[in-house]
Amino acid sequence: MKLNKFFLMFAMGIVTLTADAQDVPQKLKEAQMQGFGSKNKEAILQGAKTDSLAKAGQTTKAETDTDPEFPGGEIFLQAYLKKKLLHSGVNGKGDVVVSFMVDKKGNIYGAEVTKSAGSTLDTAAFNIVTGMPRWRPGLTKGEPAEKPASVTVSFGKEE
Numbered sequence: 001m002k003l004n005k006f007f008l009m010f011a012m013g014i015v016t017l018t019a020d021a022q023d024v025p026q027k028l029k030e031a032q033m034q035g036f037g038s039k040n041k042e043a044i045l046q047g048a049k050t051d052s053l054a055k056a057g058q059t060t061k062a063e064t065d066t067d068p069e070f071p072g073g074e075i076f077l078q079a080y081l082k083k084k085l086l087h088s089g090v091n092g093k094g095d096v097v098v099s100f101m102v103d104k105k106g107n108i109y110g111a112e113v114t115k116s117a118g119s120t121l122d123t124a125a126f127n128i129v130t131g132m133p134r135w136r137p138g139l140t141k142g143e144p145a146e147k148p149a150s151v152t153v154s155f156g157k158e159e
Contacts, residue, residue, distance in 0.1 A: 068102035068138040068149045081153060084128045092118060093156030096125035100151075104144040106134035114150065125153035 070077035094117025101110045111130050113122045129151050138147035 064139065064142045066139045068106070068147050069136045071133060071136060077151070080132065081128065081151070084131075085153070085155065088124050088128065090120060090124040090155060092121050094118065094121050094154075096121050096153045096155070098125050098129040098151050098153065100129065100149060101146055102135045102137055102149050103146050104137050106137045108132060108135065115152075117155065121153075121155050124155070128153055 070080070095115065096113060096117045097115035098111055099114045100108050100112070102108060108130060111126060113126055116122050117125075132151075135149070137144040138149075139145060140147075
């Protein structure tokens, strides 16, 4: 079974590499979407439209001023948090909000707990957030800019 999965991923890589340059973002977004449900198809397709406009040299209003974003958007942020919560080994219930800044390169700094749910949950949430990969930086007038962001980590909730 694992070998079949490997060959499928390998074949997808070859297909992606041989595809027309304009089709690559579309195929990647479709592949990403398959693992997280089709209810977000419209949001992903909107992102693909924005990407193709940017490549064509056109700008949209959404590109000029944007907030920082987790790589892949909200769908991937929730998947990341769910995975990290499963492996955290922390017991308890509550929501912890961690606020931070995202610099021009997408690095997270200055993280702090702004809504607490107890020291154990706060520490676990802080560690999860500060261990996140680089974010897509926010834009001001179309240029990368340092901007604030926050993430709510929900413990003990089945979804």
